[in-house]
Amino acid sequence: MSGSGAGMSLWRYAAMRIVQSLPLILGIIVINFLLINLAPGDPVTALIGDFPAPAEYIETVREQFGLDQSLGVRLLTYIGNVLQGELGFSFNYRVPVLELVLARLGRTLVLMITTIVFATAVGLGLGIMAAKWKDSPLDKFAVGFATVGYSIPVFWSGQLLILLFAVRLGWLPSSGLRSTRIAYEGLALYGDMARHMILPVLALSLRYIALTTRLTRSSLIETLNSDYVVAARTRGIPATRILWNHGLRAAATPIITIIGYHFTFIVAGSALVETVFGWPGVGRLMYESIGARDYPTLLGILLMVSIAVIIVNLITDIVYAFIDPRIKYD
């Protein structure tokens, strides 16, 4: 009865949000396209390199990639292609952009999802313990760690981790996806890849552990001081149960917000981390494409990232409805 009714409105809401995001994606395409063309540098020069090429050759290359057309024509052509699922051809790698990005997407997703799961788990745990034993040495450590962790930029923490664990201690590989000297197979290959992931995930997680810890701690402390928690205690509900059943449920909304918010920043962070740790994912592809003025690849990545962010926001909003019945969709 009421359950199916809420479900109905939820699906309608999801459908409505998807329809609403279509013009948003179109807007993103236009803005990305214009921004890239505003940036200094010429892809043709980047393509040919410093080699002194004859003017006719440059013109041929320009024509070949359609770069002789006006900005408006190029934009319309691009939008038309994207609508047909065609993201263009990479200047730099000489392969279709979609193929190029999809080949690397999996690696970046593995890194990102591992980071989100790990950072959320550690941040939640640390935040819960800090809230439960407020003002204890553990709480002070958590608050201190959160402040420091939040302040360290990811490219720097990444290099520190490499210095400590790869160079000084030699425990973990400093870069790459897998070992190149030994060809592992089967389970050992996954184990080898996992070892390669530890440092980049740690570097990427630090900031999000810090954020999640702080947010969990503060929203839990607020909840545990609320009147209905006092009321639940007068009903004889034990403190541990109140923490898990009442406290975390109320703290869930801000925590889910921060997970959704993290996602966008982890996308940005992964470009840095993949570069520092030589992880061959989309982030490094983006970094390389900027250097090579590879407009189609860059646009393709930005488009996919934008869509991913829109999807994550949509999921976040839908999850709110499941945990907080007071949220209405209008």
Next chain:
Amino acid sequence: MNPNIQTKADSTTQLEPILEIRDLITEIRVPGRSLRPVEIERLVVPRGQVVGLVGESGSGKSMTAYSVLNLFPTAAASIHSGSIVLDGVDMVKVRENERVKIRGNKVGMVFQDYALSFNPVITIGKQLMEQLLTHGRHENAKAKVLSVLDEVGLSAEVFSRYPHELSGGMLQRVGIASALVCDPPLIVADEPTTALDVTVQAQILELLKSIQKERNLSILLITHDLGIVAEICDLVYVMYVGQIVEHGTVHKIFKSPSHPYTQGLLQGASSVQSVGTHEIRVAIQGSIPGLTEIPSGCRFHDRCPHTMEICRLQQPGFYEVDGLQAACWLHDAEHSHG
């Protein structure tokens, strides 16, 4: 203080009490000092009776309610000393894990802020079930919750509702249902009608009254509203700055109050015919002192129209006056007509 705490002739002590508070001191620790919002020499709730605890805001009524459960909304508050015997168990002496089993099970609490007493993201039914199951009542738990909802005049539909979907009056009924769900012998109701509309107040009061009769329940009713006291209570304790200044049967207190503070309260209540206001209109000069500025001697002496020399110096004990117990020097043979 005074050894003459209560005379044997007092009819209220003949039944074995469900709640007996003795020499209770509740303290709030603030940096550098300790405040004492409650100093009750003796307070008794006999079985099957409704006992009113009345006083102005800031007199320590709510802190007394929390003291009964030995549970405070702030970690700074705690019981300093005394005993609170609830159905044979001393809530001060017993360990916390035992107290958890008593709260909500042997004593139900009803709050003024009904809107704030339930978790906003969990259905009413789940929250009442949680309470029943926590106290080990697994058998027919859902049927039990539904029957209690019915008892407080709510339909079974409320079971699957969230707090924000209910009106204030309905939520306060849920509050009462929660207090009743484990069939406790005692309910502590802290201003249960104060935050409600006047018409709803009457309904809730009527409900409390009928449930009390039906279940032969004992209620400690905390209120500033003498109209409610007259309506529902059997006995009254009048509280002033953390202490009981007078107690006795409702009939006698209303007919011939013997403490000047009670007299002032009653005059205020009759001169202002409002039931819904939060503040007591006291026909007494001045205002209730804070806990940091408690007067010497009788705490009421600087507002009392009959202050004598002794009042400033020494705290009075209880004197029996026409069946009432009043802590006032006026009733001391030596001082009264001096």
